[in-house]
Amino acid sequence: MAAAGGPPSAPRGLTGRGFKPRPAGNGLGAGTAMEPRTLSGTGRPSWGLLFARGHGPLGFSSTSRLLTPAPRSQENTDPQRIAFLLCKQWTLYSVTPLYRFSNAHLRNYSRLLSAFITAERQKGWAVEVGVELDIKVAISSLPDLKGSDQDHAAILVQLFSRSPASQKNSEEKLIWSGWFCCVCGDDFFENMPEDFTCLPLFLTNGAESYTAIVGSWFQKTFDCCFHRLAISPLNLSWMAAMWTGCKVDKTTSAMELIFSVPGLLQPLDISYAIHPEDAKALWDTVQKTPGEITQEEVDIFMDCLYSHFHRHFKIHLSAAKLVKVSTAIASAHCDGIIKFLQSQYLIGVLKLLTELAISQIQ
Numbered sequence: 177m178a179a180a181g182g183p184p185s186a187p188r189g190l191t192g193r194g195f196k197p198r199p200a201g202n203g204l205g206a207g208t209a210m211e212p213r214t215l216s217g218t219g220r221p222s223w224g225l226l227f228a229r230g231h232g233p234l235g236f237s238s239t240s241r242l243l244t245p246a247p248r249s250q251e252n253t254d255p256q257r258i259a260f261l262l263c264k265q266w267t268l269y270s271v272t273p274l275y276r277f278s279n280a281h282l283r284n285y286s287r288l289l290s291a292f293i294t295a296e297r298q299k300g301w302a303v304e305v306g307v308e309l310d311i312k313v314a315i316s317s318l319p320d321l322k323g324s325d326q327d328h329a330a331i332l333v334q335l336f337s338r339s340p341a342s343q344k345n346s347e348e349k350l351i352w353s354g355w356f357c358c359v360c361g362d363d364f365f366e367n368m369p370e371d372f373t374c375l376p377l378f379l380t381n382g383a384e385s386y387t388a389i390v391g392s393w394f395q396k397t398f399d400c401c402f403h404r405l406a407i408s409p410l411n412l413s414w415m416a417a418m419w420t421g422c423k424v425d426k427t428t429s430a431m432e433l434i435f436s437v438p439g440l441l442q443p444l445d446i447s448y449a450i451h452p453e454d455a456k457a458l459w460d461t462v463q464k465t466p467g468e469i470t471q472e473e474v475d476i477f478m479d480c481l482y483s484h485f486h487r488h489f490k491i492h493l494s495a496a497k498l499v500k501v502s503t504a505i506a507s508a509h510c511d512g513i514i515k516f517l518q519s520q521y522l523i524g525v526l527k528l529l530t531e532l533a534i535s536q537i538q
Contacts, residue, residue, distance in 0.1 A: 355378070444489070
C-alpha cells in the first residue's frame with residue numbers, strides 16, 4: 177500500500193514472500209472477481225451502495241442521449257493514440273476506485289510493475305527494481321480521452337518484450353495493452369471518498385496471463401477489485417439502436433446481429449445482416465425525440481427487425497439470445513468484447529461503457 181503523499185512501496189511479491197500467483201484463467205476470468213481487501217480505518221462504504229442509482233440498461237434511466245460526434249475541442253486528439261485504440265478487440269472489466277493512485281508516480285509504477293512481472297515469471301524469485309528486464313512496462317497518461325474536465329485522464333499500460341541478449345537499443349515488441357478510463361463520470365464523483373481515483377472501465381488486448389498479473393499488481397498496490405464486464409442482450413439492443421442512428425461519412429459495412437439459439441445439442445448461431453441505409457431509415461421512422469432515445473423506441477426498432485426476419489425465414493429471433501452487434505461505429509459481444517471503428521464516436525461509446533462499468537461495481 178502506498179504511503180501517504182509518496183509513491184507506493186514494492187509489492188511483497190517482489191521478494192517472493194506472501195504472494196500467491198493467480199492462474200491465468202482465474203483472477204480476471206469471466207464471472208470472477210479479484211477478492212478485495214479491507215481498508216482498515218478508512219470507513220469506506222460499499223461501492224455498490226455508493227454508486228447505486230435507479231438505472232435501466234447501460235446504467236441509464238428509461239431515456240438517454242443519442243451518441244454525437246466528438247466536439248471540435250477534441251479534434252486535436254493525438255491521431256496515433258486514437259489509431260492505436262481502433263480496430264482492435266478489447267476485453268472489458270469494471271474496476272472499483274483506486275486508493276492513493278497518483279499521476280505524478282507513473283514512471284515509478286512502471287518500474288515496480290516491470291519487476292513484479294519478472295518475479296511472477298520467475299516463480300517469485302527476487303529481482304532488483306530498476307535493472308534492465310526482458311519485459312518493459314510503460315504506464316502513461318491519455319489526457320485526450322475525457323468526456324468532461326472533471327474526468328480523470330485515461331491511464332495506458334503497455335508491456336513490451338525484448339530479448340535479454342539483444343542490444344540495449346534493439347526494437348521492442350508490444351505484447352499486451354490495457355487502459356483505465358472514466359468518461360463523463362461527473363455524477364459519481366460527488367460522494368467519492370478522499371484519496372480514491374475513479375477509473376471504473378478497464379480494457380485489455382493481449383494474453384490473459386498478462387492481464388491476470390497486471391490486474392493482481394494493481395489490486396495489491398491500489399486496493400481495487402476487477403470484474404469481467406459482460407454485456408446483456410438488452411444492452412446490446414440499445415447499442416444496436418444508438419449506433420444505427422449515428423451519421424458517418426462513408427459506410428459500406430452492414431449492420432449485423434448475431435443470435436445464439438438455446439436448447440440445442442450443437443451450438444447454432446444466426447447471423448442477421450441489414451444494409452446500413454435500410455437500418456438507418458428504419459430507425460429514423462422509430463426515433464421521435466431529437467437527440468434522445470427511449471426504451472420504447474429500442475423495443476420498437478428491434479421488434480421491426482424481428483418481424484422482417486420472421487416474414488422471410490419463419491424464425492422467431494425473439495426466442496434466441498442476442499450475443500453480438502456490429503455496426504460502422506463499433507462492434508460488441510455479450511462476453512465483454514468491444515471493437516472501436518470510428519474515432520469521432522470513440523468518446524461517446526466510452527461514455528456508454530463507463531456507465532455500464534459503474535452500474536456493475538459491487
